[in-house]
Amino acid sequence: MRDALCTTDGGVGLATDLAVLSLLAISAWLVLRSGRISLGQQAFFAIGAYAAAIATTLMDWPLAPALLAAAALGAAASALVAGAMSRLSGLHYAVATLAFAELVRLGLSAWHWRVPADDGSQAGPDGVHGFRDIRWLLANGVTPEQFALMALTVLAIVTLALVLLMRTRFGLGLQAVGLDDTLADTSGWPAARLRVAAAALAGALAALGGGLYAHRTTFIDPAVFDPMLGVHAVGYALIGGLASVAGPLLGTALDLGLLEATRWFEGWRMVVFGGLVALFLRWRPRGLLDEATLAALRALPRRRTASPAATDRRSSFTTRTHP
Template structure:
């Protein structure tokens, strides 16, 4: 019964997402949701390496930028067809992340975080200083996604459905990963690398695989972002972007399936609502985030799951006590 209720809820949310442009044909709201969809994909990538395997990567914004610039350079300067350039940009990011991961994952704990932060800063400098990328001027004129049969992507509504499609594809992929043997292997590594090794798990190989998957999802989000805004600059590889992605994950719930979506939606929505405060909005937004992390250290979804587990345990104890009391009463009779 519980599973059916959950299924109905998910179907209802999916139906609302599909019908939203029809029920609420406001371009401003659609633009916000498009950004939520794109950043959620990037957050799911970070959740793979940080949430599942416990490795805090701060190079995520760099991989996001490589995906965006890969698409932009291949289409504007290479003349490569859009969807081929889209795939090549993600493949290039995965290829680069593989060699970065080979070195980075030999470090542990805060050393890994510092190393990946340095890698992210190096990517930022390469983009900022290179003439190929346009340097500080950025890259303009990135084309719209090419038509797929009768489907064209020129209106804001068509972009909405395109981003929704890739988000749903990412969520489906993450769902399968979470419930697969590979996902459980990642969690085992997060809980104890030593114990995982004694069970015959190749820790380095699995962490590298998680790192590559993480980079691939970041590149996917970056390529989608570039095709949407059609102008990109080096600031998208800045460390502040990496911390924003991490913030989305922490607020939603690190290591959870729904956390990236909920966290990104709430933070982006709050940021947009507080825009009227301009530079002072962080004075309001900052304490809200701090309080949220203090009272829900595992994020909103993580806090809910903990509350649900405690409630179920308390219910089991009460049932056991009731059953024990019934037996004692029967014996006395």
């Protein structure tokens, strides 16, 4: 359940949860950007959580290499899945990704790998009982405030990198494929390869978020990575908007900052969130930050900096040419 993921304990906990879920939402946004809907990004989130936890707990790795290894594993798994499903589209692709995520969750529920810890106890994945004692933060004296800052810094770096990436040939090609893959293919954009590359990047970001989550909670349970987590990730991207990477950030902030952090919607938050998704699919299928809204926002600074003298000259010219 997604509620189990959000272990908010004040402003610091909320900031950390916002960063973690934003990475998952961005991963779903990347797949949407390529013209596919993935309901299985929670699978790579889970893979990253377990991989990073194993690296720091059982192999004594520092956190940074553990997170990078988790991201690499998530990218590889996502690329393999996307390649195998390259001929699917629409509902078939969405259901296939959901089925894969459920297979991962069931596999983790049956996985037991326990090794002796220094204090004589057993550490490692323990099937449905989860993976306990992920204590890297405690062992290294990292405070919740420091970890929140770390998670937000990772999110900021990822966001900036994606903003720059979307301005490159890859970003333009991904947009073209997402809008019309047939036209993109005839224009020289390799739709299949671009989608696999986007899926690999999305898997890496989901796994990175999972690694942060595992160390944030110190305990991971396979039941957390259920279908609703993937549905929420897609919902964040759809509500926030598909035109910019700021869209999934906005959708995540709307859910965590408004629907969950306040008591206005207590007991009704899931109903309100589902209703918002339905309304946006009907009236704003590209989300709050769609292409038209983004273009209007970008035009605001130019309008504000237009000098009065230039406006007077244009008015004078109009008067002379159209008496």
